[in-house]
Amino acid sequence: MERPDQRLFAEDLLSAEFRSGEVKGLWGLPGADILPEPPPWPRVVLWITAAPRAGAPDLFYFGLDAAGYRTDPPTGTLWDPATLAVMAFEKRPKGKPNSRFARVFRTDWEKGLALYHPFDRVAAKSHPNWPAEQPHLVWTPQRTIVDYLEEFHGLLNCGDYIGV
Amino acid sequence: MTRRLDEYKSRRDNQIKVTEMPEQEIEVFIHAHGVRPKVISAVINEALRDVLMRAEAVHNGHDDILVFVGECEEALAEPEDMADGADEHAPVDIELTLEALNIRPHHHVHCHRCRHVAVEVNFGGGSKKRRFSPAATVAVVTKWARRKFHLDPAAATEYVLHICDDNEQPRSDQHLGELVGHDACSLCFNLVKEITPQG
Numbered sequence: 001m002e003r004p005d006q007r008l009f010a011e012d013l014l015s016a017e018f019r020s021g022e023v024k025g026l027w028g029l030p031g032a033d034i035l036p037e038p039p040p041w042p043r044v045v046l047w048i049t050a051a052p053r054a055g056a057p058d059l060f061y062f063g064l065d066a067a068g069y070r071t072d073p074p075t076g077t078l079w080d081p082a083t084l085a086v087m088a089f090e091k092r093p094k095g096k097p098n099s100r101f102a103r104v105f106r107t108d109w110e111k112g113l114a115l116y117h118p119f120d121r122v123a124a125k126s127h128p129n130w131p132a133e134q135p136h137l138v139w140t141p142q143r144t145i146v147d148y149l150e151e152f153h154g155l156l157n158c159g160d161y162i163g164v
Numbered sequence: 165m166t167r168r169l170d171e172y173k174s175r176r177d178n179q180i181k182v183t184e185m186p187e188q189e190i191e192v193f194i195h196a197h198g199v200r201p202k203v204i205s206a207v208i209n210e211a212l213r214d215v216l217m218r219a220e221a222v223h224n225g226h227d228d229i230l231v232f233v234g235e236c237e238e239a240l241a242e243p244e245d246m247a248d249g250a251d252e253h254a255p256v257d258i259e260l261t262l263e264a265l266n267i268r269p270h271h272h273v274h275c276h277r278c279r280h281v282a283v284e285v286n287f288g289g290g291s292k293k294r295r296f297s298p299a300a301t302v303a304v305v306t307k308w309a310r311r312k313f314h315l316d317p318a319a320a321t322e323y324v325l326h327i328c329d330d331n332e333q334p335r336s337d338q339h340l341g342e343l344v345g346h347d348a349c350s351l352c353f354n355l356v357k358e359i360t361p362q363g
Binding site: 014015016017019020021023099100103104116117118123127129130133134135136137146147150154157158159160 | 191193194200201202203270272317318319320321322326331332333335336337358359360361362363
């Protein structure tokens with residue numbers, strides 16, 4: 001039997017917002033060639049395309065724990081399709097020094113297993129100051145996985161992203 | 165989850181097939197004021213009105229709704245020195261078929277009572293105005309505003325739109341018509357630099 005969080009997540013994969021972004025090539029679920037069987041809930045894997053950078057892939061996979069969706073945001077980090085595990089630091093996307101991008105994708109916090117952003121459950125819960133500092137990025141039950149994907153797609157396509 | 169993912173994969177596969185065979189059933193995205201967009205299946209030789217009624221985006225006797233096909237990007241081609249421009253993106257005749265209207269798989273169809281959404285963007289003590297199609301996205305307005313305010317292209321992507329008098333940062337894929345209030349055909353934004361998380 002599906003859990004409520006699992007059912008909500010699956011419904012949002014069928015939403016117009018998710019499918020529109022998928023059709024535009026912004027994000028999606030990995031094909032069977034990458035991930036023959038989806039991981040057991042609450043684990044999910046999604047991909048997000050990135051701006052072209054020399055020597056860097058044109059998309060990155062994110063391995064997320066979506067327990068408590070949509071009440072809570074997901075948590076997770078970059079995922080490596082070659083090893084089917086958390087991506088090694090040296091293969092992860094990098095940003096210009098001291099940029100917002102570099103801060104969000106930092107690897108010197110939580111062992112690099114969560115993203116330093118209000119849309120990450122671990123980061124949000126350990127930073128009670130963020131809702132006041134970044135009220136526009138507070139996660140609420142009205143948010144969906146599309147908000148998450150759109151936010152990180154924006155980062156991976158901004159000028160501060162320099163490659164891997 | 166597995167069942168839902170199976171459904172998702174099935175729809176994804178069908179999406180590929182219909183792209184190859186446009187005479188078959190296609191999916192279109194229907195946008196309307198105050199509701200989340202919907203994915204609707206349609207046959208290309210049916211009238212757009214029938215598709216929109218099925219999506220509950222228009223109703224018999226309520227023909228004051230204007231319908232726009234496609235996401236309008238005219239603003240991106242506007243000369244930089246042009247002031248108070250307006251999208252020409254015209255509403256369509258919904259009695260025509262999808263085929264006649266050149267609606268293809270995964271096109272966006274936007275239903276709205278406003279012919280234009282009057283947009284004002286504030287930045288650095290100045291403001292820029294333009295009348296956009298309700299089917300223009302926040303992404304288009306953001307790119308237009310960054311250019312109008314002559315932001316350095318290398319740093320411009322750090323600047324995003326927030327709705328005035330509000331903390332809301334609309335998603336870049338949202339249509340302007342989804343954001344306007346019930347009694348308005350206008351929107352006010354502030355162009356702000358994104359905040360780097362600290363602490």
